[in-house]
Amino acid sequence: MNKVMSNKWVIALYVLPALLVISVLIYFPIILTGYYGLMDWDGIGEMTFVGLENYANLLTDEKFWDSALHSFLLAAFSTLSLVGYLIISLILAGKIKGSELLRKIYLIPMLLSSVAIAQLWLKIYDPNNGIINSFLTAVGVENTPVWLADSNLVLYSIFVAIIWQYAGFYIIIYSAALKGIPESLVEAAKIDGANPIQIAYKIKLPLISGVIKVTIILAIVGSLKYFDLIYVMTGGGPNGASEVIASYMYKQAFSTNDFGYGSAVGFFLLVICLVITWLIRKLTASEDEIQY
Amino acid sequence: MKKKALSVSFLLIVVTSLMLAACSSDTESSSESENESGSNGGDVKTIDFMHLWPEGSSKQHNEIVNSIIDEYESNNEGVEVEVEILGNEQYKEKLKVLSASNELPDVGMTWSAGFLEPYVEGNKFATLDDVIEENLSDAFVPGTAEAYALDGNTYGLPLELNITPVYYNKAIFDEYGLEAPESFEELKEVVQTLVDNGVTPITLGNKDSWTGSMWYMYLADRIGGPETLTNAINRTGSFEDPALVEAAAQIQELVDMGAFVKGFNGLGNDEAKGYFINEQAAMYLMATWDLPEWTTNEDNPQEFRDSVGYFKFPTVEGGEGDINSYVGGPGVGLFVAEESDVKEEAKDFAAFFVEKWGEQSVTKAGVIPATKVDTSETDLPQMYIDILNDLNDASNLTLYADVQISPGVAEVHLNMIQALFGGEVTPEEFAAEQEQALADEE
Amino acid sequence: MNKENIELNKQTKINVTAKKGISLWGRIGYGLLYLILGIIAIFQIYPLVWLFMFSLKSNSEVFGKSPFALPESPRWENYAKAWTDGSINLYFFNSVWITVVAVVLTVLLASFVTFAITRMNWKYNKLVLGLFMVGLMIPIHSALIPLFDFFNKLNLIDNPISIILAYTAFNLPLTIMILLGFYYTLPREVEEAAVMDGCSVHRIFFQITLPMTTPVISTTVIINMIYNWNEFIFVNTFISSDKYKTLTVGIQNFIGQYLTDWGAIGATLMISIIPILIAFILLSNRIVEGIAAGSVKG
Known part of the structure; x- marks a missing residue:
């Protein structure tokens, strides 16, 4: 057994092509990003080496830390929303009528490009003609909120859109994982008299714990580098109230022509992701698996 | 064992075909671009022109551009203009990426003042004073070309003027x-x-x-x-x-x-x-x-x-x-890349473009050009005539x-x-x- | 694995206290459940309806009027415009083949890696997995200039290979992560038995593991497909000729310097969602069927 499964040549054959692709197309840009971060460069003309100046500025840049806080909040909300996705997936995995159809319907939003999703949510949040405020006005609310224009609400308004946008992504992963649980285990528990909630909690969840851990990492890392809807829906405004790390980085690099600083922000973001992933690995490590 | 050989060869085919495809197209496109750029003394010189008026959103603009290019190509045997079109935001983003890799198009669109400055300081845009003196000395509304000037040199030929x-x-x-x-x-x-x-x-x-x-x-x-x-x-x-x-x-x-x-x-x-x-x-x-x-x-x-x-x-x-004091200014203008292989042709084309654009843009596309407009002979909606008069005052x-x-x-x-x-x-x-x-x- | 199952069974036995049979409360519960599920379903399907209406409106209707409003006079010409002015007919084919090649390449490479990491015995598997995971963390805009430079040096700019490679590289880490969760869950008995029988690794991979992982493969195919289909930053940056552009760039055709034709954008989005919707429905069935096939073998 060990001999066959330890064949060095086979391992190399299986791993190297993919490793080659990512080392060239991902590690090369990562290294260059770190390198640009040491430069004073507008992305257009000559570069000048400034050492760690950009990184030093970063540590005292209030706007950066504000946007970092927003990114962390998004990460927290996305992780919490995994519970909701999981519950929906568990219900749909049960033997209820129409679950196949419902599951397909639930995944529809993930097919839409962010351009479409942003337009939809702009229409939902429009302060005068929007779906929510039309409804609120109809039921007699006078001072309807202005959502995306309100510095206190804007971030959470977008979070709702993002959480909705990603529902399909996680439900499809959880659904596939739940389908992978052998029917016999569930049947055995039923014969023993377990109710659906007990089956879900005691049998299904432990069996897909590996998948759950993966989705936690995906949700956190994905949130920390999230960009799309925020950039289209608010551009980070009003006055930075919905700025996140990636949109801040983009503005620095592409709009304000401080490519060196933007790269430093990008590289720092990568470091934050690494540290957090490492922490998650430590916190959720278990004996019988490879730690990831 | 047969299966093993089969699967290995399958994998190898996937990987190598990719590599091969990469290599073959490599040589293909490089030889192509050599021919196109004409830097080896080939017959056809190609001017790469990047603009931001796609057919879908700016049909009239797009048509004028195409007709100007056709006219230019038929006037100038042996010069070809190759066009790339992007939406506004994507245009700005791509210009930046191209510039970082020294791959700017020969002629493209730029905004004035603050936008232009880093490109000029990075020595990416060519000075256009010679072209202006030669062909366009009295063509622009005063103050417009100046918005594209830095340290006494002009780096852009304005195409529009708005108040x-x-x-x-x-x-x-x-x-x-x-x-x-x-x-x-x-x-x-x-x-x-x-x-x-x-x-x-x-x-x-x-x-x-x-x-x-x-x-x-x-x-x-x-x-x-x-x-x-x-x-x-x-x-x-x-x-x-x-x-x-x-x-x-x-x-x-x-x-x-x-x-x-x-x-x-x-x-x-x-x-x-x-x-x-x-x-x-x-x-x-x-x-x-x-x-x-x-x-x-x-x-x-x-x-x-x-x-x-x-x-x-x-x-x-x-x-x-x-x-009668206005907020406004020229919007986009044309630049010529400093490192263009066909700089002279590109400058010539840019000047030609500005001139022709000025003749047609307001009547056909409703864009007020930065070049002077003769309102007496054109048939324009009243609001345009009023605005053009205000502009004069x-x-x-x-x-x-x-x-x-x-x-x-x-x-x-x-x-x-x-x-x-x-x-x-x-x-x-x-x-x-x-x-x-x-x-x-x- | 087996040991774990037995333990689980024991626990459930101890904890079981539920009564059997469906009571009145049970029925009300089910009714409520369906009500909630139904409301969520409306939320999820509404975007398609909305997009369809959107695609039949003019700019002035899109903005300013209620998003619920039906188009005053449906502007089917938005579709004609999207098809001709937007060159969609040309981009459509590109989108399809580029997406398919990139998806196949990504999922195949990712399966190889995941198999090697979870099933084979070697010292550096954790390290290599870590290397792939770091790939999740790079913001795409940081990579644009380095990647352009790289492809430019290889003369791959304005060549579809550049976007296929970029899609593969940027989706590999995610795909591997998703596969990983499943490979851990899957029982290894079948593979172990196959090794006993003297099967080669390749045979195990292609004939046992791949079929057994059909559900997750379908999942990753769907996810990759959607990502590639909707991607536009790489296409815009690396591709300049019309002949290689994809559908998402068709949207760019309607974004003007000062005026954006939203109706035509809606039509383009609507057209571009249809093939992916069909592919999605077919594939999501595979998630179920795949299990059946896998469990027969298991």
Whole structure:
């Protein structure tokens, strides 16, 4: 057994092509990003080496830390929303009528490009003609909120859109994982008299714990580098109230022509992701698996 | 064992075919580009031209461009113009990436002043003074080509010129017995009447905060005169000038009166314009690039188009600025890449393009060109003729603040505009913050 | 694995206290459940309806009027415009083949890696997995200039290979992560038995593991497909000729310097969602069927 499964040549054959692709197309840009971060460069003309100046500025840049806080909040909300996705997936995995159809319907939003999703949510949040405020006005609310224009609400308004946008992504992963649980285990528990909630909690969840851990990492890392809807829906405004790390980085690099600083922000973001992933690995490590 | 061999070879095929494809196309495209660029003394010289008028959104622009290119190619045997078109945002992004890799197109579009500066400093754009002297010496409206000049050299040939009037809905004004205001006090009265009647006075898409910036710039001009803001920016003056603080205070007064559409800080300009077109708001301050919307755009109801009028931004009593001073400026212009293989041809093409564009753009696409327009012989909607006349009488043209200043300070300015309109900062803080940003940059 | 199961069974036995049979409360519960599920379903399907209406409107209707409103007079010409002015007919084919090649390449490479990491015995598997995971963390805009430079040096700019490679590289880490969770869950008995029988690694991979992982493969195919289909930053940056552009770039055709034709954008989005919707429905069935096939073998 060990001999066959330890064949060095086979391992190399299986791993190297993919490793080659990512080392060239991902590690090369990562290294260059770190390198640009040491430069004073507008992305257009000559570069000048400034050492760690950009990184030093970063540590005292209030706007950066504000946007970092927003990114962390998004990460927290996305992780919490995994519970909701999981519950929906568990219900749909049960033997209820129409679950196949419902599951397909639930995944529809993930097919839409962010351009479409942003337009939809702009229409939902429009302060005068929007779906929510039309409804609120109809039921007699006078001072309807202005959502995306309100510095206190804007971030959470977008979070709702993002959480909705990603529902399909996680439900499809959880659904596939739940389908992978052998029917016999569930049947055995039923014969023993377990109710659906007990089956879900005691049998299904432990069996897909590996998948759950993966989705936690995906949700956190994905949130920390999230960009799309925020950039289209608010551009980070009003006055930075919905700025996140990636949109801040983009503005620095592409709009304000401080490519060196933007790269430093990008590289720092990568470091934050690494540290957090490492922490998650430590916190959720278990004996019988490879730690990831 | 057979299976094993099969699967291994399958994998190898996948990987190697990719590599091969990469290599083969490698040689293919390199030989192609050599032929195209003609740097080896080939017969055909290719000018790469990148612009931002796609057929879908800017059909007329696109057609004019194509006809100019056809004409140029038939006039100049052996020169070919290859076009790449991108949407506005993507254009800016790609220009940057191309520039970082030294791969700028031979001819492309640039914005003036602050946008152009890093490209000039990075030695990416060619000087065009020779072309202007030779072919276009008296072609441009005074002040337009200068917006593309740095240290006495010109790096862009302007294609458009816009000023910014206040458009208003005559039907709504009539309904409440209102007239186009000439002074700021009158404007406030108009606003008050509309607010009292539950009509949104002004629509504003301040998510794109350059829109709010235009309101601020006008008030700064009307209160402090055209030099005050310009001096603050070029550091002969200060942003904490009382006139600039007062202008900010006036903005907040308008906001407090309820002059602007609800939720303006979250609305984009397209959405804000929608309120005006759907007659849900009475006034809209926007540049003349929107003139086609009020005149020729069949998508908007005729009745609405007929009811749109415009007035010049009102004067402030006791203020320095006069009514014929405008916020505006040239939009895009053409640049020629410094490292172009076909620089001479590219310059020649750019000059030809500007000339032909000036002849056709206003009649065919409704774009007011930066070259002088002879209104006597053209058949234009009345609003165009009025605007062109106003342009002739203009006493001053102040370039949009976010274009005028460097991108870094522009970002601060735009953020502060949102904060000012949103009531998050006092006028004093608003001024102080920008003074700080400008001073830091010196 | 087996040991774990037995333990689980024991626990459930101890904890079981539930009564059997469906009571009145049970029925009300089910009714409520369906009500909630139904409301969520409306939320999820509404966007398609909305997009369809959007695609039949003019700019002035899109903005300013209620998003619920039906188009005043449906503008089918938006579709004609999208098809001709937007060159969609040309981009459509590119989108399809580029998406398919990139998806196949990504999922195949990712399966190889995941198999090697979870099933084979070697010292550096954790390290290599870590290397792939770091790939999740790079913001796409940081990579644009370095990647452009790289492809430019290889003369791959304006060549579809550049976007296929970029899609593969940027989706590999995610795909591997998703596969990983499943490979851990899957029982290894079948593979172990196959090794006993003297099967080669390749045979195990292609004939046992791949079929057994059909559900997750379908999942990753769907996710990759959607990502590639909707991607536009790489296409815009690396491709300049019309002949290689994809559908998402068709949207760019309607974004003007000052005026954006939203109705035509809606039509383009609507057209571009149809093939992916069909592919999605077919594939999501595979998630179920795949299990059946896998469990027969297991």
